[in-house]
Amino acid sequence: MTEFWTEGDPIADTAAPDGPIETRWERRKFSAKLVNPANRRKLTVIVVGTGLAGGSAAATLAEAGYHVKSYCYQDSPRRAHSIAAQGGINAAKNYRNDGDSIYRLFYDTVKGGDFRARESNVYRLASVSVNIIDQCVAQGVPFAREYGGLLDNRSFGGTQVSRTFYARGQTGQQLLLGAYQAMERQIGLGNIEMNARHEMLELIIVDGKARGIVVRDMITGEITTEMADAVVLASGGYGNVFFLSTNAKGCNVTASWRAHRKGALFANPCYTQIHPTCIPESGTHQSKLTLMSESLRNDGRVWVPKRAEDCKKPAGEIAEEDRDYYLERIYPSFGNLVPRDIASRAAKNVCDEGRGVGPGGLGVYLDFADAIKRLGRKAVEAKYGNLFEMYQRITGEDPYETPMRIYPAVHYTMGGLWVDYDLQSTIPGLFVVGEANFSDHGANRLGASALMQGLGDGYFVLPTTLGNYLAAGPFEKVAPDHEAVVEARKAVEDRIAKFLSINGDRTVDSFHRELGHIMWEYCGMERTEEGLTKAIGLIRSLREEFWTRVKVPGHGEQLNQNLEKAGRVADFFELAELMCIDALHRRESCGGHFRAESQTPDGEALRHDDQFSYVAAWEYATGEAAKPILHKEQLEFEYVHPSTRSYK
Amino acid sequence: MVTYDVKDISPDASFLEMLDVLNEKLILDGDDPIAFDHDCREGICGMCSMVIDGVAHGPEKATTTCQLHMRHFSDGDVIDVEPWRAAAFPVIKDLVVDRTAFDKIIQAGGYITAPTGAAPEAHATPVPKKDADLAFEAATCIGCGACVAACPNGSSMLFTAAKVAHLGLMPQGQPERDTRVIDMLQAQDDAGFGGCTNMGECAQVCPKGIPLHLIGRLNSDYRKALRNKG
Incomplete structure (x- = not known):
């Protein structure tokens, strides 16, 4: 019990089978109950979100014969933010014969996650990775190929084997279009009922089970209740709590947060990933940040001037001996390919020393001059052409001539709703897949692993485990006037009415931007007890101000983009506080998070396995002064024994 | 057709960020903000959709509206902005169409x-x-x-x-x-x-x-x- 949280019972059961890790998933699949094909069409599943996880899940469930109702806030399922993933997707195919294996991918992922992920889940992810590539190729995903016609691979972000499959810098787009096309086929066949431009605003629980959602039609403003036998959340991550992130503008935590408020535990909310290679902020108008694939670090060299006084000079005027290739200097064996968290923090450190470049001194160089000299401009263009173009379009600078400027930005959230081995949350019948759950990446996600997890969950894991749950159905129909349905709907309507009635003097965006500043400053790459405590106070008072001063124009029965934003920002306020509390309670540096009070004498991250080798799953406590309740899921490492990550 | 006066726009702002700035002002002035589709703002989701000065996605080649930057316009320019116009894409509101x-x-x-x-x-x-x-x-x-x-x-x-x-x-x-x-x-x-x-x-x-x-x-x-x- 502290000022900010209380502790509840530990989580005893994760539903993971025991025994040899290699056969756990096989055994779980065999023990899972099956649903008779004739019964499947009597079972309805709601899937919220149409990214890699939601799209692949919806298509696969519909192919299996279930009736699927799918929802997304965009105008088409093809636009979900998975589409923006650039670099690639990992799979343990070992096509390069370079010593890769399922076990090695498992090992790398557990280690990369800084020993804060569940071994059983990660092993399963590694083992389905090979099926994902087969599936995507069968769908016609145009992966990069070699002259012999076989698939090309590259090494990516902190791995020493080439296991990353890619489609130029648009891997996410091509994988998503594969899932989207499979989905559209099922929509055409009448097996998926697609509801684009619909936003989930509440979860409906009946007799302890997730049975439906409340949605708002974003065109007409109509509020409806949608019922089903099970609900799947595939609603993505919450990086937009920082306002500036690489997420799409519409990405939000509302679906997850509403489920959390209804009883689903939220795990490791403070685990966010700061991506090292983004285009720096250019001014106060900045509305989002753009990521440059970290595959650029395969050939680009990261540096800043050795002396702060050189920072204002053009890069070309700084002599070779006055440059500090700090990643190569500090981490000689991995150099520019150190994992994301290490590269990000190192960039922040040199900028904090006053050696950053570009506007505001918040940037470091990523230089391709050597690569162009070594490989020729043509080869560099073939590999990175579209990324260079994108950089030039945004900054107006030519990266073939002057080095790129990059800076870390919030990119991915490892935390999310707690799920067991079956991807089921603590609410029966509520399953969570993809970035929205917490399960596979621990405290730090490796590059090219997000696409793998989204598709692994959606194509291969969920369809089995959800079937096991649905085998007990179809469940009794829920009447539209059931108390729980009426209540959930009324809560949504009341909240909308509240937003529209405040009529204050500040815009939703101005609050969101201010909240983002607080989070970046105190709950970003480096955290301290003092800073986090201060942040909680600032968030609380800003939230109070939001509820009295926000101005939402227009009315509810129309397309009203500010009303949509108001709901999302209101939930971000609550999440932000929980993130700070989670960060405060975790008095260790791990993964992407540097806790200033926990470092080695030479300033590297210091983990405390004796105290923090657990998943922090938070229960929502009701009432104004209520404190979130911490439930610990102790992590056991039977196969990959915790060691200090060293990339030196 | 409505004409809005937009001030203090950085050349480094994107076209959509210019509209964000305008909308912030409209809201505080008690006017209706302009509805427009956008999401990833990095040229890949395909959500943004405006005809700018008569050209779909504006004057820059191979550039979506969200990646068009204000450095390609001059101070004082009057810029025409319209939604996609096509029989198969009915207009929903302002610059938002149904695709x-x-x-x-x-x-x-x-x-x-x-x-x-x-x-x-x-x-x-x-x-x-x-x-x-x-x-x-x-x-x-x-x-x-x-x-x-x-x-x-x-x-x-x-x-x-x-x-x-x-x-x-x-x-x-x-x-x-x-x-x-x-x-x-x-x-x-x-x-x-x-x-x-x-x-x-x-x-x-x-x-x-x-x-x-x-x-x-x-x-x-x-x-x-x-x-x-x-």
Whole structure:
């Protein structure tokens, strides 16, 4: 019990089978109950979100014969933010014969996650990775190929084997279009009922089970209740709590947060990933940040001037001996390919020393001059052409001539709703897949692993485990006037009415931007007890101000983009506080998070396995002064024994 | 047509950020902000959709509206902004249009039937690099609809041609090649898109540079499919 949280019972059961890790998933699949094909069409599943996880899940469930109702806030399922993933997707195919294996991918992922992920889940992810590539190729995903016609691979972000499959810098787009096309086929066949431009605003629980959602039609403003036998959340991550992130503008935590408020535990909310290679902020108008694939670090060299006084000079005027290739200097064996968290923090450190470049001194160089000299401009263009173009379009600078400027930005959230081995949350019948759950990446996600997890969950894991749950159905129909349905709907309507009635003097965006500043400053790459405590106070008072001063124009029965934003920002306020509390309670540096009070004498991250080798799953406590309740899921490492990550 | 005065815009701001600034002011002044579609703001989701000074996605080549920056305009310019205009894309509000007609075309055949679990080993079928590269080029279409907005006939031929080429170039796409092209073209007509008269405006505005010659390929595929059908 502290000022900010209380502790509840530990989580005893994760539903993971025991025994040899290699056969756990096989055994779980065999023990899972099956649903008779004739019964499947009597079972309805709601899937919220149409990214890699939601799209692949919806298509696969519909192919299996279930009736699927799918929802997304965009105008088409093809636009979900998975589409923006650039670099690639990992799979343990070992096509390069370079010593890769399922076990090695498992090992790398557990280690990369800084020993804060569940071994059983990660092993399963590694083992389905090979099926994902087969599936995507069968769908016609145009992966990069070699002259012999076989698939090309590259090494990516902190791995020493080439296991990353890619489609130029648009891997996410091509994988998503594969899932989207499979989905559209099922929509055409009448097996998926697609509801684009619909936003989930509440979860409906009946007799302890997730049975439906409340949605708002974003065109007409109509509020409806949608019922089903099970609900799947595939609603993505919450990086937009920082306002500036690489997420799409519409990405939000509302679906997850509403489920959390209804009883689903939220795990490791403070685990966010700061991506090292983004285009720096250019001014106060900045509305989002753009990521440059970290595959650029395969050939680009990261540096800043050795002396702060050189920072204002053009890069070309700084002599070779006055440059500090700090990643190569500090981490000689991995150099520019150190994992994301290490590269990000190192960039922040040199900028904090006053050696950053570009506007505001918040940037470091990523230089391709050597690569162009070594490989020729043509080869560099073939590999990175579209990324260079994108950089030039945004900054107006030519990266073939002057080095790129990059800076870390919030990119991915490892935390999310707690799920067991079956991807089921603590609410029966509520399953969570993809970035929205917490399960596979621990405290730090490796590059090219997000696409793998989204598709692994959606194509291969969920369809089995959800079937096991649905085998007990179809469940009794829920009447539209059931108390729980009426209540959930009324809560949504009341909240909308509240937003529209405040009529204050500040815009939703101005609050969101201010909240983002607080989070970046105190709950970003480096955290301290003092800073986090201060942040909680600032968030609380800003939230109070939001509820009295926000101005939402227009009315509810129309397309009203500010009303949509108001709901999302209101939930971000609550999440932000929980993130700070989670960060405060975790008095260790791990993964992407540097806790200033926990470092080695030479300033590297210091983990405390004796105290923090657990998943922090938070229960929502009701009432104004209520404190979130911490439930610990102790992590056991039977196969990959915790060691200090060293990339030196 | 309404004219707004927008002040203090940085040349480094994107076109959408300029509209954000304007909307913030409109809200505080008690006016209605302008509704517009946008999401990723990095040129890949295909959500943003504006005709700027008469050109779909504005004056810069191979650039979506969200990646167009204000440095390409001069202080004092009057910029015309309109929604996509096409019979198959009804306007919802302000600059927001309904593009579900594109999804309907994909539903009709813009896929390879490969139910999850049925896939053979990925290396079982090598794909010549030349075909894979061309398929990739066609597959980069973001489905924004600029091609339709630019076409005097409101035709979606470039969009359909891109998908038909992407899937038709892959060995995996051969079994459904004929039915795909026939069904997608039928769906395109049913959705109210106009016919193609080879004006080429579509390829001019395409932010992803989908080449015009894919329409020729589509027509040739269509003729072959009809012949095979008999």
